[in-house]
Amino acid sequence: MPYFDAASSAPLHPVARQALQAALADGWADPARVYREGRAAPVLLDSAREAAADAVGCRPDELVFTPSGTHAVHAGVAGALAGRRRVGSRLAVSAVEHSSVLHAAAAHEAATGGAVTEVPVDRFGRVSSDGYDEALRPDTALACLQSANHEVGTEQPVALVAEVCRSRGVPLLVDAAQSLGWRPVEGAWSLLTASAHKWGGPAGVGLLAVRKGVRFAPQGPADERESGRAPGFQNLPAVVAAAASLRAVRAEAAAESVRLRALVDRIRARVPELVPDVEVVGDPERRLPHLVTFSCLYVDGEALLHELDRADFSVSSGSSCTSSTLTPSHVLRAMGVLSEGNVRVSLPLGTPEAEVDRFLEVLPGVVSGVRERFGVPVAAAGRERAASGSVPAEAVSTEPVPSGPDGGEGEGEGERRGKLVVDALGRRCPIPVIELAKVFGDVPVGGTVTVLADDEAARLDIPAWCEMRGQEYMGERPADHGVAYVVRRVS
Amino acid sequence: MPYFDAASSAPLHPVARQALQAALADGWADPARVYREGRAAPVLLDSAREAAADAVGCRPDELVFTPSGTHAVHAGVAGALAGRRRVGSRLAVSAVEHSSVLHAAAAHEAATGGAVTEVPVDRFGRVSSDGYDEALRPDTALACLQSANHEVGTEQPVALVAEVCRSRGVPLLVDAAQSLGWRPVEGAWSLLTASAHKWGGPAGVGLLAVRKGVRFAPQGPADERESGRAPGFQNLPAVVAAAASLRAVRAEAAAESVRLRALVDRIRARVPELVPDVEVVGDPERRLPHLVTFSCLYVDGEALLHELDRADFSVSSGSSCTSSTLTPSHVLRAMGVLSEGNVRVSLPLGTPEAEVDRFLEVLPGVVSGVRERFGVPVAAAGRERAASGSVPAEAVSTEPVPSGPDGGEGEGEGERRGKLVVDALGRRCPIPVIELAKVFGDVPVGGTVTVLADDEAARLDIPAWCEMRGQEYMGERPADHGVAYVVRRVS
Structure with missing residues (x-):
């Protein structure tokens, strides 16, 4: 195990x-x-x-x-x-x-x-x-x-x-x-x-x-x-x-650090190939020999840990969705990287190569299984549009953001068509990012999606999504409830 | 052991x-x-x-x-x-x-x-x-x-x-x-x-x-x-x-507390019978079942612990002569009891009766051995006069205390004969009390012995000696070096 x-x-x-x-x-x-x-x-x-x-x-x-x-x-x-x-x-x-x-x-x-x-x-x-x-x-x-x-x-x-x-x-x-x-x-x-x-x-x-x-x-x-x-x-x-x-x-350290470093290199290289929409974080060279961390878009960290545990792998996570604090790890926040679906793998001395290989076999299915449950079909992960209709219709509107200092009052109908608002208030990580991804294909290039969210992870994960997707993060502003995060479609 | x-x-x-x-x-x-x-x-x-x-x-x-x-x-x-x-x-x-x-x-x-x-x-x-x-x-x-x-x-x-x-x-x-x-x-x-x-x-x-x-x-x-x-x-x-x-x-406590209490009662009763000049301290009734402490006059605590260890008994002590602090236990000080030659016996669960009996067999010889080394012959312990001449002649004088607020200046020859001064400066516990005991028989009833000492234990042990001996402790006063403790012979 x-x-x-x-x-x-x-x-x-x-x-x-x-x-x-x-x-x-x-x-x-x-x-x-x-x-x-x-x-x-x-x-x-x-x-x-x-x-x-x-x-x-x-x-x-x-x-x-x-x-x-x-x-x-x-x-x-x-x-x-x-x-x-x-x-x-x-x-x-x-x-x-x-x-x-x-x-x-x-x-x-x-x-x-x-x-x-x-x-x-x-x-x-x-x-x-x-x-x-x-x-x-x-x-x-x-x-x-x-x-x-x-x-x-x-x-x-x-x-x-x-x-x-x-x-x-x-x-x-x-x-x-x-x-x-x-x-x-x-x-x-x-x-x-x-x-x-x-x-x-x-x-x-x-x-x-x-x-x-x-x-x-x-x-x-x-x-x-x-x-x-x-x-x-x-x-x-x-x-x-x-x-x-x-x-x-210490007597084992020299040999084990070489061996485990190679295993970690394998995880660092293979995970992004095997699993779509993954960000491997941390310094690729100047790092501990036995530790690697990656985050998976559209994935609930808690569900991911439980599924990995069911597959016999004990790993840790810095996602807010696995902790009682409701905030993402201060480390990931300070780095400005994706926090959702976060997995830390740290190998004990003597970890057999076969265990790492089995982890790489098991991980893709576990991630896609969790994504499916959240209405992010495996085939769609990696695209800007989710196929399933799990978002309640009323959560997406072309209305301007209800209020706020830069609220969109007085805009014309044409401008409104280029602006979608997603209400993810009360929804926890990774839902706000999933909702953003689902509707993003509905706005034309140059248009914006505004996500209303009160989950702290959104502040980190929406900009990280933009970075991974090559879209423009335009910043946040306070809304009546929670915060409005604005993303402009540039491609 | x-x-x-x-x-x-x-x-x-x-x-x-x-x-x-x-x-x-x-x-x-x-x-x-x-x-x-x-x-x-x-x-x-x-x-x-x-x-x-x-x-x-x-x-x-x-x-x-x-x-x-x-x-x-x-x-x-x-x-x-x-x-x-x-x-x-x-x-x-x-x-x-x-x-x-x-x-x-x-x-x-x-x-x-x-x-x-x-x-x-x-x-x-x-x-x-x-x-x-x-x-x-x-x-x-x-x-x-x-x-x-x-x-x-x-x-x-x-x-x-x-x-x-x-x-x-x-x-x-x-x-x-x-x-x-x-x-x-x-x-x-x-x-x-x-x-x-x-x-x-x-x-x-x-x-x-x-x-x-x-x-x-x-x-x-x-x-x-x-x-x-x-x-x-x-x-x-x-x-x-x-x-x-x-x-x-806790499951053993009821039975063991009865059994160990009886063993401790045996120690409390037998030690004063077997060893002269011992003070058993602590409440005889309202006490822990497994613990008893006594102090032995004219005994160096360090030497006592080492001799008991050589005889296979591991005990503890609150004497200053066994600690690095040079002060007697604050507990014995607060109680105002003798601190020298202090021994704490605390029996673990399951202590065999035979071990306690062997302790009672061994203890008298160990204490008298230590006393002999300090020039307090076994036969003399318990009397006011020690037979051996280990005190340097110059340490005892009929001179008044060299100085101090209540120094004896201006006294007549007759008064001086009733006043002995013992210089125990620089000598550690139990020496000051031993020196006091050795010369005490040299002053007439009504006369005084003044002990000059700079060992902190003397402050506790000289009054305790008076209490045990029924002599009158007249108090202390600062001297040029150390402190002058004054004892009046009343019997």
Whole structure:
């Protein structure tokens, strides 16, 4: 049963399981005690710290274990900001950071009134070092950048950004959650965070490395454990398993990264050939070896995940139609790419080639099945006109948009014929885009279709549809209810 | 090999081990995902939450899992204080709370300028509801009280204190870390915290229960997990093991509490008979079933723990001479009892009677061995005069104390003969008390011995020695170096 969601949580590595068993027998006592059970614990802890520091590329006394990658990020951001409070309270983050970084930024804004500067990304989801150069201000206390993106796999130019930060005297915190199992983070980073369950270690262990010389003031209540940077009884068996499995996956990383990269290349090349109206997103070259993401026009993400699950494939999605937040992934939004029918495939170590091939066999039928259910016949996908009549007649009108600042009052009959309005209010992704596609052939070249929608995904997906179709996106304006998105037919 | 330190960390319960194994196979995926691996996870999580809530005596939606008991305390204290920010920022805690509560209180004082009121305890380490009644002010936002003390086992009158808090409209947070494995906490508490590794669950799991209707504003960055009260990827296998083992230990609790209570009663009765100059501390009746603590005069705690370890007994100590902080346990200090030669025995479930009997056989020889090394012959222990001459002659003088506000200038020769000064500056616990005992017989009844010491433990142990010996402690005054403690011989 192929599990293709390693980026959410990798299956427990056999070495992690063995180390956990052994440490449960020897490492359950309090490392602060002097008796024999307690004496075993600090020995195990020291050796785990040395192994983890070696994999990170730092000194053991620069690294502490936290209860999760999220805790490492929260503690790292808060401590680094507080350590440079005198400089200022501005934080620079890329627009595509993991939610734990964005939550830390939001908490910083809310609690201290500190400002957050967001560094934009290109269509591949990649920042530039110039972007950080512009974002850093005299009052910037800290910059954050992921080593590689968790949703689209794009690797960030960490070493270049670290150079910019160093020349500006700003510490850089690197969230290495997605990449640390593959290799150390290059460049002159100041703080680094990671999460064991992403590399096949157990849940319950994060890493926080703070380079010597970086000003750091731990926030919140502290105790004598983990250099005062991570309070609470250490989860020693899990820490031992985390360090052992990091070492083990690194030993496999060189060979596996070549093998999985070839499998991902196959998915990147074949999916657009096999499935019409697909956008493969993320940097095609500078990317994680095991991860690929694509979005499918006219597809409900939730339905797609369920159908893939029924076909035995476990994948993830950044579509709003699969989440409880009703908004598309902030990563896809920042990249400006299609979010509907989004699928992230992230292959665990050891994924057999045959599983990838079977995925490629199964995917086209799954996508076309979902499209059919939404009234987008397979044959029509890829054209501007859907054949089925699932749109209620009253949802399409040649009336002007009911109101709004640029409403079409006072236009003549001829002008009205070139203007269609589709009412998709109350309809969720992917319906607004499907409705747009269905009527688009009804307006002449030069005419416009206005889609009324209140689903947040439309803001991302209607422009993305225009980009994919070569049609002109003319912008949005507020309507009585929801938003009016205007598209002009240019071909 | 008898492990008698369950109060630090209980050995992993067999049920916890089994549940951990099973959940490592089924519960490693992200509970937020829709595919089969992810679907198993929330089912396991819900069922663990129901089991834990049932054991706590709250609703499942009132309980969240945290990465440790310490995290539960920190999050609970911060969230409850912030939830009642409009009322005020005063926090009331007992003087004998676990360090995690005191650290949370200190962080509250440091970060927000909030005030902390400490509620005193009696010589058994027990608070009174009147003590809380006096401590609560109009601006008190939160009160904290442990269910039972972690160092001396004394059970607190939680239900009575909860009533006082309720009548004054102040929420009460109960730290139930030491007692939850034995039984639910009675009374109308508002928040409750606990730690799985204290009851035989794995490390990495704490509980935080917040009753419906209690104002609670989680502090720091949050995410969508655990009701926004405990961010980060859930450690599901550990959570499952924690809940399963809590249920298992509760099933054994009634029988084991009777059995272990009898064993502890044996220790409480026999130790003072077998070992001279011992003070058994903590409430003899209202106490945890498995825990007993005593202190031995003229004994170095570190040496005692090492000798007991050599004799295969793993115990803990609140003596300053075994910790890196150079101060005696704040619990023993608040109780005003002897701290030197302190031993805490906390029996795990299933401790065989024979192990306790062997401990009672071994202990007298171990204590007398340590005392001999410090020049306190076994035969002399219990008398006011030590036979050996290990005190350097120059350390004892009939000179007045070199200086200080009440220094003895201008006294006559006759008065000087009734006044001895012992210089124990630079000497660590238990030396100052040993030196006092060695010379005490040299002053006539009515005369005084002044001990010069700079070890923090002397402040606690010299008055405790007077109490045990029926001599009069006359107080302390600052000296040129350290502090002068004055004792008058009354018999």
